[in-house]
Amino acid sequence: MTTQKNRGLFLPPSAMVSRREALKMGALGIGGLAVGGSLLAACGDDDEDVSSGAKDKIKANWVYIGPPDDNGWSQEHDRGRKAVVAHFGDRVETGFTPDIGFDSSTSQVFQQLVDDGNDIIFSNTEYSQLLTDVADANPETKFCEINGHYYSDNVLPFYLAHETTAYLLGVAAGHLAENGRIGYIGAFPTATTFNDVNGMLLGARSVNPDATVETVLVSTFFDPQKAAQAANALLDTGVGFLFGVMDEPTFLQLSEEAGVWTGYWNLDFRSAAPTKYVNNFDLSEFGTFYIEQCQRVLDGTWVSQDDVWLLDTPLGAWGPNVPQDVQDAVAAEAARIDSGELNVYEGPLYDNEGTLRLAEGETLSSLDAYAITYPVEGVSGVSAV
Amino acid sequence: MILAIIENAFLSLVGSAIPASTVVVLAATGAMLGERVGVLNLGQEGLIGIGAVYSVIAVLSWGVQSPWMAMLIGMIAAAVAGLVFAVCVVAFRASQVLVGLALALGGIGLSNQLGTNRNGTLIKTLFREVNPGGVLDNNDLMSAFLFHDPIVYIAYVGLPLVLWFVLFRTRHGMNMKAVGENPAAADAVGVSVTGWRIFYSVLGASLTGAAGSYMVLAFTPSWSPDIARGRGWVALAVVIFAGWRPGWAVAGALLYGSMISLDTTAQARGWGLPFMGASDLSFFLSMLPYVVTLVAILIPAGAVKLGRRVRSTAAPAALAIPYAREER
Incomplete structure (x- = not known):
């Protein structure tokens, strides 16, 4: 009985949420087949070759634990997302998915974002398996998980050296x-x-x-x-x-x-x-980090690493x-x-x-x-x- | 020395539990008012949100300068939501449980939506503490009960007294109870069951709205999503604990509030348990208010089982049962 479920039914804060609700209703209908993702991936956007090489345009999405105007954590991440928009203009199509808590629907959100054709997905809380299960099933999509403790070829944990x-x-x-x-x-x-x-x-x-x-x-x-x-x-x-x-x-x-x-x-x-x-704490390094990651995806040079990527955090x-x-x-x-x-x-x-x-x-x-x-x-x- | 420590701890614990419990006192009184006439409103959580967000809107967007007026606006908004609920369950005889759950979820969603862009904006129109004026300084033991804002005194003393008097000392109260216990009988003597049920559940909803308003106008001076954070559900539990008696609702709410105060006060003052590390203690203390609420609900249930005070602790007999004259 989480609030975010319910919130979407009223006035969705963004189109993303309505996609999510639509997915959820669909998932109800087909009895939870959505989790594996392969069925839905087949009806996602046209696949392009995302395994290597530079790209002209990419799609990125940010998954937030709270609303992007919370006067706190999520707002600072959204400021970073806006820095990406300002830096790349049309070359990076950004979106955000607010108020994502911790339940079985969270994995569906990530799967839906993959199916929507996002090249890279950032999360501003550690979703752990709710994220990494989807990441493992979709090795072509890059994930940056804050405060994460899971390291794989397409999951990069990042945090602040605070x-x-x-x-x-x-x-x-x-x-x-x-x-x-x-x-x-x-x-x-x-x-x-x-x-x-x-x-x-x-x-x-x-x-x-x-x-x-x-x-x-x-x-x-x-x-x-x-x-x-x-x-x-x-x-x-x-x-x-x-x-x-x-x-x-x-x-x-x-x-x-x-x-x-x-x-x-x-x-x-x-x-x-x-x-x-x-x-x-000054968290404006998020913007720098996001721009760098998007640049690497554009260049086709994005790789994960074995250690957490720590950001400078000045006063x-x-x-x-x-x-x-x-x-x-x-x-x-x-x-x-x-x-x-x-x-x-x-x-x-x-x-x-x-x-x-x-x-x-x-x-x-x-x-x-x-x-x-x-x-x-x-x-x-x-x-x- | 030891006395001074105990006094200090008492002051801190009770002094913080009283304002913290006010939200639950108001919401529980509101819920009880409806339940006394047979209307179970599970939507307390949503009503708290609606009351809170409209008080925030009143202050931040409509320029309301008085906390009283802001609270009134929150109460009216919650009353409107309560009216929709009451019409559904009383006039149309929809399931009180289902419509109540819808109100709980819908109220949270609606208030969060209305609160967007107002998150965290600080509210300066606040209820201020009443200073008893030189009689006592705030180190006196009694001062745990003083130096609170006016809503505290209304919620803890004024409302329960009025409600107790009306319920147990007036003919009007007899009629209220009759509507909740045996609506057919009340109907037979000319009490409009539909009218009374709608009126008191709307009045109850407005009190729950006041609980939400109190949160943002006195306790946490800003709006944040999901502001009730389960306090509406606790209020429903407190009504059961209280056996639908106003004074006991105050006691129940205070018990819950004390447990939350104990959580923060114990940690801040370094009170520990010998077999538990400080980190584990924080989890244990966070759990305590809900465990105590659960145990507290079992007390009247146990009393019923033992055959004691059954009459006064049982729920109104017609609670959550829609009344239709031709079906009696």
Whole structure:
């Protein structure tokens, strides 16, 4: 009983959704034969040779977990899609499929997009088998899956190297939060959360050795009321900086009301906390990545790789009240990271249950960090998985 | 020292559970109002969405400056949806379960569609907390019950009192209950079953709409899709837990809200269980409100089985049964 099913029946946000609904009704009629895809592929668009060689025109589609105007994650991906449109014009026909959750119809969506003749399909959440089953059955179509963990000839996982961004935000928080206490609203105990809280803690500790990160996990990226309760609970305990991975800005406004410094994950949201805004992750690399992938498909040079493709994730614009010396201190640390002088994860490093995870002299690369499974000492509210 | 910690935790837990539960209190009261006259409206989830989105539209697009007016607009929108529902199930005697499910799904879809382009836009027209004014500072134990916005007091005290008085102390309330328990008898003494059922289910729908409005005008100051996130279904469970009694609905909603508050408060304050890591604890705490809701529903069912208080906890006898005079 998902909402997106139902939404399509009323006023479809895009033609894609109505295609999807049509497919679903068809699938009902033929008793689920659609999943294999071979039957439907036969009645798809005219096949052209997509196995090799350059092309004049390609078709690309973006599959979003939420609406493209969510003021968060999906909106940033759609900004990347628009960058593709601006860059290639007619040469890349783009489309997007919003509000795709996790159920059996998701695979049908991907199959339908393949049958529609898309050369490359991007997803902005990890759909795992719901995507990779379809990818395996359609080796000619390229897939780029964010935060994915499946590597094959036509599936390329990509993600953000955000532990450095979190570190820099942590440096700022270490300066700004007088008590050194950082609150973090997370969704699930995953590498994304660990890299956020670890980066922030290590950044803050570089300024204030007593800094801590206190985490509340709400088991969702998107439940404004729960996010509000988590924010209130953390603000009640007196945190000096509040950050989170939520896909909506409720906690920013609550932070502003409480007079506590805050920041946002996905995009510049200074308007939500006009006086207490610190900074955000800048996700504009999505556009660069998408353009590059489309270019490779056009050139006939697209190949997958054995490692996740990690995108640079700088900090965005500073809030108006962040003092210049804090901005300068963060810029200095950013320069040290860029030059390779500083690594976010440097041993000796203990997790928050006291186990030594990195010995003296050891470091973690961004690729190692992508697979991290533990929070470091000083982080509470979340434990190793 | 320990007392101070307990006091602090109590303040945090109860102080956050009260506003958080208001949505469920309002929706449960709305659902109960309809069910008391025999109309089961499973569309609470959709009505919350409709109430919320119209309040958002009122503020962001129509320039409404007062949260009261924005809430009224949300209530009217939900009442219109409730009227469509009521006409279908009362006048045309369609299945209340089916039309209710359609309203739940349709209401979510409609509100999400109307909310497109308004996602995440912050609302500044908010209900503000009532400051009791110098009598108590907000560190006092009692302050968990104070310093809330006016809707909290209406939902927790005003509405249940009025509803209790009307239901159990007036002839009008007797008629309401008769329409829900034995519509043929009510019909025989000249009560218009159709009219009463439509009126109270529409009134109930507008209260559920107010629950949605409250979400965006007090709790989470912006629209986001699927805003109810299951709270409409919880409200329906709370009505059953409460045995269709207004005061108990408040208790049930507060129980659910406390569990959600416990989730975030326990994590923020580092309360743990010795045999569970913090990551596992977060999953366990997320599950707790629904487990407690389930257990709470079993309590009145168990009471019925044991033969205790059967009269007061059983559902209205004619609940979800369409009434047709010639078929009695």
